[in-house]
Amino acid sequence: DSxxxxxxxxxxxxxxxxxxxxxSPRSGDLSVYWYQQSLDQxxxxxxxxYNGEERAKGNILxxxxxxxxxxxxxxxxxxxxxxxxxxxxxxxxxxxxxGPGMDEQFFGPGTRLTVL
Amino acid sequence: SQQGEEDPQALSIQEGENATMNCSYxxxxxxxxxxxxxSGRGLVHLILIRSNEREKHSxxxxxxxxxxxxxxxxxxxxxxxADTASYFCATEPDRGSTLGRLYFGRGTQLTVWx
Numbered sequence: 047d048s049x050x051x052x053x054x055x056x057x058x059x060x061x062x063x064x065x066x067x068x069x070s071p072r073s074g075d076l077s078v079y080w081y082q083q084s085l086d087q088x089x090x091x092x093x094x095x096y097n098g099e100e101r102a103k104g105n106i107l108x109x110x111x112x113x114x115x116x117x118x119x120x121x122x123x124x125x126x127x128x129x130x131x132x133x134x135x136x137x138x139x140x141x142x143x144x145g146p147g148m149d150e151q152f153f154g155p156g157t158r159l160t161v162l
Numbered sequence: 163s164q165q166g167e168e169d170p171q172a173l174s175i176q177e178g179e180n181a182t183m184n185c186s187y188x189x190x191x192x193x194x195x196x197x198x199x200x201s202g203r204g205l206v207h208l209i210l211i212r213s214n215e216r217e218k219h220s221x222x223x224x225x226x227x228x229x230x231x232x233x234x235x236x237x238x239x240x241x242x243x244a245d246t247a248s249y250f251c252a253t254e255p256d257r258g259s260t261l262g263r264l265y266f267g268r269g270t271q272l273t274v275w276x
Contacts, residue, residue: 089266149193153205
């Protein structure tokens with residue numbers, strides 16, 4: 047158990063819908079990262095938040111957005127869903143900015159999204 | 163692409179044998195991390211090696227890093243059936259705008275037969 051929790055585990059929805067994925071980082075971690083894993087693209091970085099502020103953006107679609115709340119949990123919102131959005135969405139957390147031995151990113155169990 | 167590339171894509175061995183997986187990448191890095199994933203489940207962090215380190219051990223795992231060749235290897239000794247999983251290398255570039263994010267390869271699928 048990495049200490050990172052994600053809900054829900056599975057989500058099945060229809061095209062055009064909107065969903066929210068939730069992540070709670072490990073205790074003490076200020077940075078949260080979202081990744082998408084699909085058969086086509088593999089594991090891709092989407093976005094990073096640090097202490098409530100957006101820190102870096104990767105290959106995140108405009109239909110997707112995220113935020114990190116004062117209690118450090120994060121939500122990833124996916125809207126106008128398409129079939130191609132079906133994937134495993136991971137949240138990871140780390141102590142960032144880093145210090146000695148604090149570079150590791152620890153991943154949650156993921157949310158499997160199926161868009162029908 | 164800054165992604166790492168693992169080699170081989172798939173590896174099949176008997177219990178007790180050693181498994182070696184390789185990873186190559188393209189840009190200079192802060193660190194390289196290896197993860198294990200069982201059958202579409204969560205990613206388990208195995209080991210991190212920093213750019214100024216050449217070798218690291220953790221239990222039955224040995225990781226090497228050659229920054230001049232931009233490559234790393236993961237050795238699992240005395241493999242067990244429970245080691246069956248996909249193994250990914252992930253690199254953290256050392257450029258300011260990309261600090262923190264990880265770039266993953268496609269993974270090596272390791273199958274260990276009893």
